Amino acid sequence: MKYLGYVFEHLRKDLRLEWRSRDAINGMLFFVLLMVVVFSIAFDPAGYPSVTRQISGGILWVGLLFASMTALNQSWSREQRNQVLEAQRMAPSPASALFVGKALANMLFVLAVEAVLAPIFVVFFNLHVLGNAKLLALILPLGTWALVVNGTFFAALGLRARNRELLLPLILLPLSLPAVLMMVQATTGVLTGELDPIYLRSWITQLAGYDLIYTVVCVLLFETVLNAE
């Protein structure tokens, strides 16, 4: 119970910081909008509606993956100003609460971006969802958490590295490949309505399993990374 209190404090602090600057959300929003435009020009979605349905799941997640990466590095560099991170390390609260709070905050930011992005995506890609659209409400948060939990962890890991902006994608992309496969398959399955519901359920279950495993590993190893000297 006390642990949840710490997590909530960290979450509130991150949300307040973001509310005052709105750097991460604005940056991500514009970045994803640009990605949608670039992809629309590259693939001409209006001309080939069935092809568009096949590839739009992948395009959506690739855009979100790149956009979240731009925000993840900033989320830790905030803590570095005025040696806040050193203070956090000395604080008696558990280190993983800091991580969970920040991951939840990042998750909320990316979800906010998704909420704005979804209508834009439908408009620019002329999308008609053929499958059970309610399932997207399950797939999007699960997929987002898969990106954000590892992303927040590895952004903290590369915090003091040389050229950390480059390091994060180099580590995060290979590790996230199975999650990307799962969420793209599930999203495409819902958009085209062609995937067998048993397969669809299996992709969603696998994604949930991925989330669970990596959340546990990140929480367990975060203190080691924070105090790596």
Place this chain on the structure above:
Amino acid sequence: MARSSTLRTVAWLWLAATVAVLVVGFRQAIFLAPMEETMGNLQRIFYYHLAHAILGLIFPYINLAASLAFLYWRRRDPLKALTADALAVASAEITVLFVGITLATGMLWGKPAWGIWWTWDARLTTELILWLLYISYLMLRRFSPTGQTGVLSAVLAVFAAIDIPIVYMSIQWWRTQHPAPVFGPEGGGIDPAMVPAVLWNLAGWAMWGIFLIALRFAVERRHQIAEQDAALLALEASLETPQ
């Protein structure tokens, strides 16, 4: 000094034995093993492909074990932890090498047999992601700040080791085209006359891999000792400076 010269002799003997076993393996694979019915001489690359594939899947476990040992000894016994770190980097580099050779020999076989260099099949994709993960491990080692390299890369090694089974399971669901395993309860088995070629090559390349890891480990240890000496010298020099 005596210990070092014994080690050097052992290393040379080991290398000579490795070369001898590899020569026998080459003779077995290229001249003695019977020709495969459908694929002909093309199948002979299998003896090299299989040996590298098996070893490329074993060496990551050495990396994981060394990384866990590093995390355990980090505070308790820093000198042992440094040794574990050297073993971790050595095994990671040789993993990249062996998995890379597996991918390359597989492509050389795939072009004539399947008509394509590459396909996004379960085993192939898993192997490729394994390769990418250990390259990213080596990248992290290069980029990470001095003094933290060991901890950060050990943490990534744990993540990579967890990722591989997940990758394999998820992609298995996706698609499979690679030839089914010939060994094990479900495999059809191979001609008994081919077994010596498989075993000699497996033994030879295993000895070669162990030799490379040991060599890289020795190099890394020398690096570490040189760094320690330099740090000690700098410390002593700072103490001698008149205040």
